[in-house]
Amino acid sequence: DGGITQSPKYLFRKEGQNVTLSCEQNLNHDAMYWYRQDPGQGLRLIYYSQIVNDFQKGDIAEGYSVSREKKESFPLTVTSAQKNPTAFYLCASSIEGAGAYEQYFGPGTRLTVT
Amino acid sequence: AQTVTQSQPEMSVQEAETVTLSCTYDTSESDYYLFWYKQPPSRQMILVIRQEAYKQQNATENRFSVNFQKAAKSFSLKISDSQLGDAAMYFCAYRRSYGKLTFGQGTILTVHP
Numbered sequence: 191d192g193g194i195t196q197s198p199k200y201l202f203r204k205e206g207q208n209v210t211l212s213c214e215q216n217l218n219h220d221a222m223y224w225y226r227q228d229p230g231q232g233l234r235l236i237y238y239s240q241i242v243n244d245f246q247k248g249d250i251a252e253g254y255s256v257s258r259e260k261k262e263s264f265p266l267t268v269t270s271a272q273k274n275p276t277a278f279y280l281c282a283s284s285i286e287g288a289g290a291y292e293q294y295f296g297p298g299t300r301l302t303v304t
Numbered sequence: 305a306q307t308v309t310q311s312q313p314e315m316s317v318q319e320a321e322t323v324t325l326s327c328t329y330d331t332s333e334s335d336y337y338l339f340w341y342k343q344p345p346s347r348q349m350i351l352v353i354r355q356e357a358y359k360q361q362n363a364t365e366n367r368f369s370v371n372f373q374k375a376a377k378s379f380s381l382k383i384s385d386s387q388l389g390d391a392a393m394y395f396c397a398y399r400r401s402y403g404k405l406t407f408g409q410g411t412i413l414t415v416h417p
Contacts, residue, residue: 248404288335
């Protein structure tokens with residue numbers, strides 16, 4: 191089955207620790223995205239990557255870092271510099287290029303930092 | 305910068321009735337794409353419907369249809385014959401020719417039996 195996997199589903203960390211969220215896709219998509227969703231809110235873009243070894247900051251990149259060493263993988267690190275890291279994190283992928291291409295989403299990771 | 309506005313934080317509908325969710329957007333582009341996504345309680349994002357700006361005909365997908373008014377920069381979603389499974393948060397989203405999606409704040413839809 192083609193799709194996007196995110197692990198783990200729930201993640202708990204102590205304040206001051208970095209944590210890495212996993213995102214893997216087997217859809218052969220060039221573009222991948224990380225979003226943050228706070229309760230009752232819309233999705234805000236953290237980082238996106240349109241090709242391997244390249245990525246761009248989204249609207250709320252401060253306190254986050256990413257890498258894109260493989261087409262299939264786009265891990266997100268939430269650093270201790272992120273002031274309010276507790277949130278729901280969604281990863282997505284899509285075909286890159288002009289067109290009404292759908293973004294496919296993973297099931298999400300709920301991160302709680304105490 | 306492009307913005308997407310959903311002015312209805314919450315809407316409700318009776319089962320089997322019709323409901324319309326509103327969305328407006330701001331852009332200076334002439335070529336772009338619009339989407340409606342659904343996020344049920346499972347939190348899995350699902351594409352409901354999409355519209356290319358160059359197409360005058362409104363998109364339809366079974367019970368879901370849009371009213372796309374390009375000049376007014378409006379993109380509303382109509383759900384006909386509402387079902388309990390339609391209860392979810394609905395997001396309107398905009399995309400230029402290339403690149404990232406911009407999402408609205410979402411509308412929570414409640415369906416009453």
